[in-house]
Amino acid sequence: MTVEKLSLSEFKGAMLAIADGMIASKDLLTQADQAIGDGDHGIGMARGFEAVKAMLSEKNFAQIEEVFFSTGTSLLSSIGGASGAIFGSFFMGAAKGVKGCIELDAPGFKNALAAGLEMVKKRGGANIGDKTMVDALEPAVQAAMAYNGNSLGELSLQVYIAAEAGMQRTKTFTARIGKAKTLGERTLGFADPGSISITLIFKFFSDYLKQMA
Amino acid sequence: MIKKVINNPKDVVVETADGLILAYHGDVKKIENSNAIKRTEIRPGKVCLLVGGGSGHEPLFAGFVGENLADGAVSGNVFAAPAPDQILAATKALDQGKGVLYLYGNYAGDNMNFDIAAELAESEGIATKTVRIYDDVASAPLERITDRRGIAGDLFVIKIAGGAAAKLDSLEEVYRVAAKARDLTRSMGVALAPGSIPETGQPTFTIGEGEIEIGMGLHGEAGVSREKMMPADELVSRMTDLILKDLPFKSGDEVCLLINNLGATTMMELLIVNRKVRALLAEKQITVHDTLIGSYCTSQEMAGFSISLLKLDGELKQYYDLPAKSFAFTKG
CATH class of the missing domain: 3.40.50.10440 (Dihydroxyacetone kinase; domain 1)
Structure with missing residues (x-):
């Protein structure tokens, strides 16, 4: 059995599970960022998803897009830095893909992912190979588009697997954008911390659906 | 920690x-x-x-x-x-x-x-x-x-x-x-030891005991080269040379000079740096309109300093010379 779609309250539960997972990943992300950045990525993401958690517990939602959008604005205003702008833009962009939906199904999730990617690329200007979260997000979106089934559970697993593979590939890239870009070849062998974060977000979403099934 | x-x-x-x-x-x-x-x-x-x-x-x-x-x-x-x-x-x-x-x-x-x-x-x-x-x-x-x-x-x-x-x-x-x-502004830094982020309590980068990194950024971003520690005059010559040829600054130019402490470097060292920078500028017949030495742009307890030059023209000089008053920079 896999889950076909999520109701509004189930989707809110999924976002809460993602937030808990990201908060628990603080040390892992900090260590990844210390290797090739300034070491604040874990702190920022944990702070951001603490804000998301607080927002989810306070707000009531009428539509799926509101959950995405409020998650985005919470991240944007609480993380700051490049991570806040990029992860905030991803969720705010994703909201545009599910306008008017009161449930999240596979086609809706595909649209949300595509709209999220578009917003991230517009804001950050990163392309595949620049060693950023786009290296995990773009193949994840491509995998979503290639999925023809009706199961949100299966789709989310495909998305996570593709993101994970993209994240692993960033170990073979030298950074061309962001603070790590001046580290050049020293970044070889390390995964981009932002690509780890987006992969974890998809992992926690997929895990939530798996545990529901 | x-x-x-x-x-x-x-x-x-x-x-x-x-x-x-x-x-x-x-x-x-x-x-x-x-x-x-x-x-x-x-x-x-x-x-x-x-x-x-x-x-x-x-x-x-x-x-x-x-x-x-x-x-x-x-x-x-x-x-x-x-x-x-x-x-x-x-x-x-x-x-x-x-x-x-x-x-x-x-x-x-x-x-x-x-x-x-x-x-x-x-x-x-x-x-x-x-x-x-x-x-x-x-x-x-x-x-x-x-x-x-x-x-x-x-x-x-x-x-x-x-x-x-x-x-x-x-x-x-x-x-x-x-x-x-x-x-018209150019700078170059060097790091001797890392700073740390309060929330992690960990250094932002690692560097060997006797090593320095020329050109390292304010958050520990990589610079141009990692080297063995060297005398101040040699280090300042290397850094100043990279700054001067970049704009480039030329004989007859008038500049403002800033020697900035990244956090943990002593005023004594900054003054030794200033002595050499001035000698190098004098050699090139570049005159110094004003000198600032101190902690203006730091990176927690990072040890190191940066040298900045601003090339003046008539218009910039007029604005530079206006009096200013703030917590960290006051000019009469």
């Missing part, structure tokens, strides 16, 4: 701002709903200058708010750009109907967050323009100058832009002068 005189690490940014505002003795006040400050008295109808960036580099940026300097400053978390809603709140608090010039170091996070804020400000009818500072010659070759980072040269650009914003009537004109100051 590296020792720091702090309370809860999560409170450092707010507590720093509280202490700074008190140190200003009423010349600045906090902006509501933002970790930002503004001058208590701003002349109505003035073009305003908003500076900002991540915290952790004190006294940059908020230490440079005052007469003929910045009108306001917005601070993010340690080493992280302020969020758009914070920047927007500061923009609205400053605007006197003539628009706001954003001035900040060229980093992906700052660029995106200030750009989002600029879009939000535009939708609320406030005009903004942006000058990103990229003075660090170590961070990218000259052909890719807009990829370079902003470091201590920020101070020169803030000084000139602050003067221009006090005297000139249009945002366009203030922007033009600020951009010119940015284009």
Whole structure:
């Protein structure tokens, strides 16, 4: 059995599970960022998803897009830095893909992912190979588009697997954008911390659906 | 855990701002709903200058708010750009109907967050323009100058832009002068030992006992080379050479000189550096109009320093020479 779609309250539960997972990943992300950045990525993401958690517990939602959008604005205003702008833009962009939906199904999730990617690329200007979260997000979106089934559970697993593979590939890239870009070849062998974060977000979403099934 | 005189690490940014505002003795006040400050008295109808960036580099940026300097400053978390809603709140608090010039170091996070804020400000009818500072010659070759980072040269650009914003009537004109100051500023740093982020308590990079990194950035970003420790004169010669040939600075030029402490380097060492820089400039017949030596743009307890030069022309000199008053930079 896999889950076909999520109701509004189930989707809110999924976002809460993602937030808990990201908060628990603080040390892992900090260590990844210390290797090739300034070491604040874990702190920022944990702070951001603490804000998301607080927002989810306070707000009531009428539509799926509101959950995405409020998650985005919470991240944007609480993380700051490049991570806040990029992860905030991803969720705010994703909201545009599910306008008017009161449930999240596979086609809706595909649209949300595509709209999220578009917003991230517009804001950050990163392309595949620049060693950023786009290296995990773009193949994840491509995998979503290639999925023809009706199961949100299966789709989310495909998305996570593709993101994970993209994240692993960033170990073979030298950074061309962001603070790590001046580290050049020293970044070889390390995964981009932002690509780890987006992969974890998809992992926690997929895990939530798996545990529901 | 590296020792720091702090309370809860999560409170450092707010507590720093509280202490700074008190140190200003009423010349600045906090902006509501933002970790930002503004001058208590701003002349109505003035073009305003908003500076900002991540915290952790004190006294940059908020230490440079005052007469003929910045009108306001917005601070993010340690080493992280302020969020758009914070920047927007500061923009609205400053605007006197003539628009706001954003001035900040060229980093992906700052660029995106200030750009989002600029879009939000535009939708609320406030005009903004942006000058990103990229003075660090170590961070990218000259052909890719807009990829370079902003470091201590920020101070020169803030000084000139602050003067221009006090005297000139249009945002366009203030922007033009600020951009010119940015284009005529070059810097180069060296790191001897890392700083640390309060929340992690861990150094931002590792470096061997007897090693230094020439050109290392304010957040531990890689520079041009890692070397064995060397005498001050040799180190200063290498750094100054890279700065001079970049603009390039030429015989007959008049410059302002800034020797900036990254955090843990002593005044004694900075003065030894100054002695050699002046000798090298004199050799090239470059005259020094003004010298600043001290902690202006730091990276926590990072040991090291940077050298910055601003090439003056008649217009820039006029704005540079205006008196200025702020927490961290005062000029008679």
